[in-house]
Amino acid sequence: MNKKLKQTRIQLSLGFFLAVAGLGYSCEGVQPKKTENCIIAQAAQPEAHIKKPTVKIALLLDTSNSMDGLINQAKSQLWDIVNQFTYAKCGNSVRPDLQIALYQYGNDGLSSREGYIQQVIGFSNDLDELSEKLFSLTTNGGEEFCGQVIQTSLRQLDWGKNPDDLKMIFIAGNEPFTQGKLNYKDAVTNAMEKDVVVNTIFCGAYEQGIHTEWKRGALMSGGEYMAINHNRRQIHIATPYDDIIIELNTKLNKTYISYGASGKAKMRLQSEQDQNAMALEEAVAVKRAVSKSSRMYKNKSWDLVDAAESEDFQWSEVEKEHLPESLKGKSDAALEAYVKKQRQERKRIQEEIKKANIKREAYIAKHQKDSRGELENAMLSALKQQAAKKNYRWD
Incomplete structure (x- = not known):
């Protein structure tokens, strides 16, 4: 084989590999084709450089008065949610990473200039630190600005641009979704532009959440609207194990x-x-x-x-x-x-x-027929429905 022809083949192999490398962790189930000519290209572009899909969840919790039950559910049910992701797959085989961010809003102890909103922890996979932050939350009466806390999380967090990432906001509270100067519709529209789905969890009666626009806030971005009894205590059954x-x-x-x-x-x-x-x-x-x-x-x-x-x-x-x-x-x-x-x-x-x-x-x-908690049930139901749209599955 002459030198010029050999160089041409190597360049074609490299070009082909780079074209499919971005699909290496694709949730569409497409796997890179294996050819003998890709061996040199693979050495130049190792698999470690291919970006792994990530599930990104921003949890926005109302910490005003009467929300102690919600905070306790978040503390106790965090591990159930994490354990479910142990079985998640993207496409044919890749296990996605999980990152969780936490915000609190509606608490008088927070800065009024910031809209009574605080980023407790940014996107993180440090489960010990996340647990610590959840246990640090306390409740206090305040103003609950749903649109503003959604917009703040969109602005402050690094949501990335990987189309295979599953990006979701879960906002939970019990006051009208319309409170605050920033219209929630604008915030949800901004979320859609970032490929972020907004899911709403109303702490109260299902119909009341509809009347106070929690359902509309979710449906705008293709999210799920859910209502929970945030004061319901989860019944845990003791086992011999x-x-x-x-x-x-x-x-x-x-x-x-x-x-x-x-x-x-x-x-x-x-x-x-x-x-x-x-x-x-x-x-x-x-x-x-x-x-x-x-x-x-x-x-x-x-x-x-x-x-x-x-x-x-x-x-x-x-x-x-x-x-x-x-x-x-x-x-x-x-x-x-x-x-x-x-x-x-x-x-x-x-x-x-x-x-x-x-x-x-x-x-x-x-x-025990139903061992899951209210918050956990709501989040996992929405997670699995939205994950299926990006070819995530559980096994």
Whole structure:
């Protein structure tokens, strides 16, 4: 083969690969074709550069007076929602990432200049920090400006431009959707321009939510309107497997190795959120433990076991002064061997939690017809309907 013909073939192969690379994680189920000529191109454009689809959820919670029940539901049902995403797939096989942002609005303790609105946490996959922020919320009487909090979340958050991302706002409250100077219709129109679906959850009677325009606010963007009893206490059924999972969670925590300047504080936070979940109810602590056994719970920013799985991780860059005392004097090779052992132990414990949870869920299904909470039911119903439109599925 002459040199010019060979260069032409390589260029065509590269062009073909770049054309299909964007479809590598497509939710339309299209997979890149494999050809011998793509081998060189793949070396030039590794799969890691292909953007993975992400589910982005902005949760906007009314924290005015009378909303304590809503906040408690959010605290206790967060883990159910996260656990459902363990089974989500985009297209044929890709597991999407999950990021959640949290806003509170309608609270007198917030700045009036900001419209009584606060971003509690931006888009994040740090489940411990998200839990911490939820538990920090308190209620206080105020003005609830739905249009303004929607617009603020659209402006402040990085929604991105990946067409395969599933982008949703869930706004929950109990005052008329029309309050405030900013017309909610303008805010919802702006959401549509960003490919963001607005779902509304009215805390009260279904018909009252319709009369106060919560339903119209959702339907404008193709979202779902739902009404819940925010004061209804979720009934958790105790199972013979709860104590087993709680004990396994304690063992699981011992597999974490803090590193970096924030490592120790993050490990404390992990323990504190375990305690917060247990203080609500043992069943909530069980659900959190199940989340910690899933792919959704990753802490590479402070846990050496998770960090070491990253392709760009370098043992020589680990600052040993921030490691636990027992590990500070170890060589890189000895540290790597220890981390590998901890990873194996973690995976073993996580598998045990998963097996125990399968038995737990079967027990609940047998003894309790509806074990889901009001907020969880509303969110998952809307999530799955809208996800199906982008070829997401659950298995």
